[in-house]
Amino acid sequence: MIEINRLTLQRGNKVLLEQASARITPGRRVGLIGKNGSGKSSLFALIKGEIGADAGDIRLPPHWKLAAVAQETPALEISALDYVLQGDAELQTFQVALKQAEAQNDGHAIAECHAKLEEIDAYSAPARAAKLLNGLGFSQAEHSRPVKAFSGGWRMRLNLAQALMCRADLLLLDEPTNHLDLETVLWLESHLAALPCTQIIISHDRDFLNAATNHTIELAQRQLHSYSGNYDFYQQQRAQRLANQQAAYVKQQAHIQHLQSFIDRFKAKATKAKQAQSRVKALAKLELVAPAHLDSSFSFSFPPPEHLPNPLLKLEQVDLGYGGQTVLHQITLSLESGARLGLLGVNGSGKSTLIKALSGSLEPQSGQIIRADKLKIGYFAQHQLDTLRADQSPLWHIQRLSPEAKEQDIRNFLGGFDFAGDMAIQPITGFSGGEKARLALAVIVWQQPNLLLLDEPTNHLDLDMRHALTVALQSFQGALIVVSHDRSLLEATTDSFLLIDQGYLKTFEGDLNDYRRLRLAQSNPEAAPPPSAAGQNRKDEKRLAAQIRQQRAQRGKPIQQKIEKAEQLMAELSTEQAECEAFLADEEAYKEHNKAKLHQYLAKTAEVKVQLAQIEEDWLALQEQLEAVYQAVEQEFSSQQSLEKGK
Numbered sequence: 001m002i003e004i005n006r007l008t009l010q011r012g013n014k015v016l017l018e019q020a021s022a023r024i025t026p027g028r029r030v031g032l033i034g035k036n037g038s039g040k041s042s043l044f045a046l047i048k049g050e051i052g053a054d055a056g057d058i059r060l061p062p063h064w065k066l067a068a069v070a071q072e073t074p075a076l077e078i079s080a081l082d083y084v085l086q087g088d089a090e091l092q093t094f095q096v097a098l099k100q101a102e103a104q105n106d107g108h109a110i111a112e113c114h115a116k117l118e119e120i121d122a123y124s125a126p127a128r129a130a131k132l133l134n135g136l137g138f139s140q141a142e143h144s145r146p147v148k149a150f151s152g153g154w155r156m157r158l159n160l161a162q163a164l165m166c167r168a169d170l171l172l173l174d175e176p177t178n179h180l181d182l183e184t185v186l187w188l189e190s191h192l193a194a195l196p197c198t199q200i201i202i203s204h205d206r207d208f209l210n211a212a213t214n215h216t217i218e219l220a221q222r223q224l225h226s227y228s229g230n231y232d233f234y235q236q237q238r239a240q241r242l243a244n245q246q247a248a249y250v251k252q253q254a255h256i257q258h259l260q261s262f263i264d265r266f267k268a269k270a271t272k273a274k275q276a277q278s279r280v281k282a283l284a285k286l287e288l289v290a291p292a293h294l295d296s297s298f299s300f301s302f303p304p305p306e307h308l309p310n311p312l313l314k315l316e317q318v319d320l321g322y323g324g325q326t327v328l329h330q331i332t333l334s335l336e337s338g339a340r341l342g343l344l345g346v347n348g349s350g351k352s353t354l355i356k357a358l359s360g361s362l363e364p365q366s367g368q369i370i371r372a373d374k375l376k377i378g379y380f381a382q383h384q385l386d387t388l389r390a391d392q393s394p395l396w397h398i399q400r401l402s403p404e405a406k407e408q409d410i411r412n413f414l415g416g417f418d419f420a421g422d423m424a425i426q427p428i429t430g431f432s433g434g435e436k437a438r439l440a441l442a443v444i445v446w447q448q449p450n451l452l453l454l455d456e457p458t459n460h461l462d463l464d465m466r467h468a469l470t471v472a473l474q475s476f477q478g479a480l481i482v483v484s485h486d487r488s489l490l491e492a493t494t495d496s497f498l499l500i501d502q503g504y505l506k507t508f509e510g511d512l513n514d515y516r517r518l519r520l521a522q523s524n525p526e527a528a529p530p531p532s533a534a535g536q537n538r539k540d541e542k543r544l545a546a547q548i549r550q551q552r553a554q555r556g557k558p559i560q561q562k563i564e565k566a567e568q569l570m571a572e573l574s575t576e577q578a579e580c581e582a583f584l585a586d587e588e589a590y591k592e593h594n595k596a597k598l599h600q601y602l603a604k605t606a607e608v609k610v611q612l613a614q615i616e617e618d619w620l621a622l623q624e625q626l627e628a629v630y631q632a633v634e635q636e637f638s639s640q641q642s643l644e645k646g647k
Helices: 040-047 080-085 089-103 107-119 122-135 140-144 152-165 182-194 206-212 231-266 270-285 351-359 394-401 407-415 433-446 463-474 487-493 512-523 533-584 592-646
Strands: 002-011 014-024 029-033 055-059 066-068 170-174 198-202 215-220 223-227 313-322 325-335 340-344 366-371 377-380 451-455 479-483 496-501 504-508
Touching: 002 040, 014 040, 014 055, 014 215, 014 223, 029 040, 029 206, 029 231, 040 170, 040 198, 066 152, 080 122, 080 140, 080 152, 089 107, 089 122, 107 122, 122 140, 122 152, 122 182, 152 170, 182 206, 182 512, 198 206, 206 231, 206 487, 215 231, 223 231, 313 351, 325 351, 325 504, 340 351, 351 377, 351 451, 351 479, 377 433, 394 407, 394 433, 407 433, 433 463, 463 487, 479 487, 487 512, 496 512, 533 592
Parallel strands: 029 198, 029 215, 066 170, 170 198, 340 479, 340 496, 377 451, 451 479
Antiparallel strands: 002 014, 002 055, 215 223, 313 325, 313 366, 496 504
């Protein structure tokens, strides 16, 4: 059993834990959750013995072996397979002992080492290591590649494989799904579920937590709150706990108010002095209930795009690749305004390649990409944080985009992303990954895109921020394409999927459950669950929504174009009106030498007002026409559905 007893931990001036206690029984798979910066990784450091507590302690069984994912990977010459095998410390120890015994020609020691190796099933270790590498997305040929040949993200996968190779009693995993694709996350879920050891997992992926854990500990308000269930169970129980706490608080506050009112009224009256004093004592002894603290949820929204051309962009027979090698072949795609697409495919299939091409950062090898004149792209790349200037502030990053913008307006905007006060003007070098991701999102939102290209946008985001991003994307009026291993985000923000398979892009007719079944069937046909009626219903609903949106965009396009022209004209007339009013507000305008000019501006003001009033009426009429078109489309599809159900 792991016992956390009255633990206090302070880092710098910030108290992370204060008299916190918790117990974890052997075999539990615990999800450790909390906001970024709450102290989750510091608690891991305490468990590993890397730092000491300020008060209290953490007790682990003395014989327990502990495994955790290394945060650094040296540029080693050894192969990926040998690196993973190093995770089995017992294997390494006995193999070294065997070599020493053989060098000394010690027959007894040699026999002993072989017996120990047999006991730990050492001879199957290379196969186990290879299985881990395969599960984490490494091809067979990559098993023999040196560690130094892999990029940073793939080295982290090697570190994860090494930790999983360990014969651990306690496994600590800190954000294991970062830099993993959806397929690898699904594999990791099933692998962790089969491990017999105690696990503590820090993650902000709710679907992963639901699948991989059976107990939840929340680090909030410097305390540890335990819940005997996965993340969904935690949400239900936490809501109930907070509701009960708030009800108790309200009740107690009413009681306190009643006592205080009696004291205030009667403490000066001799006949009531005794009763008043007794209530003073009762009030002093009262153990106060704190109000339920609901962490302030981070929230933001995308402003409506200035223009919504249709289509936003088109790909015609496009080949994509690098250095003469083609990765994607003959891609044809028309991206309509309002499209909400999730992009699926195994690791290395070309998802990021396609996103780069759509963003304009990768030129096609053949074919053409046609972009609308008023296309404005918001692109969040996998390594978006690397594009931020560490030596500059959030304010600088926005000013670089809009030098003409007022500093106060930018500060107000950044305040909505929790960059308030000095935080808005200090260099971001000391920012956490979550804070940098928040800034990257703020930069995108500021640009008012009409097309969002999001490649793993939830890396480094905590659960609150993921929720905020989901809500913001749901109300985004432009088009979006999302690549993500976060299934909740994909399910909530997209309504159809594209699949990259064997170098070609095609429509995927199904939802994420269907995709999961497909992947399981491909890797293990016997493990694939049968399709469900609920999944089919969701699939039909999403297909219908996509069809409705496409029809609305197509039929409404001529009216939408007229609306855009009207809005442009209104903007021009408003500018003219402001110029006229500025002149007329100046005392100089009414002096004798400006008499002619005054008459000219008065006439122009009257003319502009008439024109503006007329164009506003036209704009309102066009909006009504567009709404009528949308309603007609909805009715047509509703009638069609009714007929199909009646058959």
